[in-house]
Amino acid sequence: MISLGDWAFGRLDAVEVWRNLTDARVNYSTDEVRRPTWNIDVHRTALPEERPGPPEPAGPWEQACRLVRDYEFSPPEIVRALYDPAAPLLGRDMLLEARFHGMRFYCGVRVTEVVDETRAGTDRVWGWAYETLEGHLERGKATYEVVKRQDTGEVLFVVSCHSQGAPTLDRITFLGWRLFGRRTQLRFYRRCAERLRLFVEAALRGEHPLPGAPSTVGRLVCAPSDARTHRRDALALHRVAPE
Template sequence: MSPLGSRVLGRPDAVQVWRNLANARVNYSVDEVRRPSWNIDVHRTALPAERPGPPEPGGSWEQACRLVRDYEFSPPEIVRALYDPAAPLLGRDMLLEARFHGMHFYCGVRVTGVVDEVRDGTDRVWGWAYETLEGHLERGRATYEVVKRQETGEVLFVVSCHSQGAPTLDRITSLGWRLFGRRTQLRFYHRCAARLRLFVEAELRGREPLPGRSPAVGRLVWAPSDTRTHHRDALAIHRVAPG
């Protein structure tokens, strides 16, 4: 277990846990990534299309980029994030709260890549990637991109990941991860895609799909903005940096 790893009665001081991420390092090397010991995933979801050509002002691509930038696509019943919205996106530390089966795990990631390019001569791409930090349940990288195929007008949300459970998990957490982790991971990808498509469709119809920004914690915010705390959260088992 990481030196930060601990069980917490009640919710932890998330702001302090977030501050501790500044001294954490990425917990894997890309040279280690290979099947079958790593999961390597690519998930593509069609969003509302636009006319062929560059992204349309206020259109599907722009709306999706804004929602992806603010981590609004994440389903708060599975993963929510605490971060400083004033910090540059590249290099931003995010404290993730992963929630499943009555257990809440607090794990750090760092944004280590931002994509803003025309790819293959035609595809307009914007997105970002984070990598897992010491103490995370997993090791790996997740990349979230919004792609417009300018020749056809197709708009896609593309999630690319490589991951494995952290080898330093204790026996109980490791067993739980083997039983539920991969299933929860795949459900997370599915829910991210469904939320983003729903929200983009609502924006294009002129509706506000989400409430305003969730209450701030000092200068930090929880994302997505429909994150809410429930009284039953106090009954969960809370683990800080379990890896």
């Protein structure tokens, strides 16, 4: 168990900030999304393969879906999340803690899409997407999908994103974003893929690289479950929903 004070060092009522996300709206329109003012990214990572055919019980595809569902792939040194695990996945509000070089930004996202389908008659796909809410330091959408190509047995983790820095950032937040934002964003994608592959491989060996249960704040959980706090975090600059 982790107390609210331990997680946010007494400088943030995380439960209250999360609760306020209910009234927040998505902070952009898809009609705005176009290069060069938006970053449009697709990252594909090969996971352990299966035999051709439908996903195997407890195989790489199912193991990856479980980890993606619970946001365990997120690297805790970059992004952590607070959410209600009892809430349906579709429509779930998540409070993210983005960690940039001595700065902590608390921003909201909402799960606006759940993917559960077969594409082109062969690709079995499961995943979900969240979009940024008012007050986020970015605007955009990230989609996380696990794909099995049933004709070959290949299993992939696919991250698709479109994003840009929010135009309403205050001076301090804007400076932090300009210095570290895009670089940190690309590192986040790379670390997500590394973690997911590592965890799937460990699960297939019967190992448990993550703690048995995530830390909690009331009924909310902190993800990923290997997130830990350090005394030096208390010295970081904390910013809540920069407007």
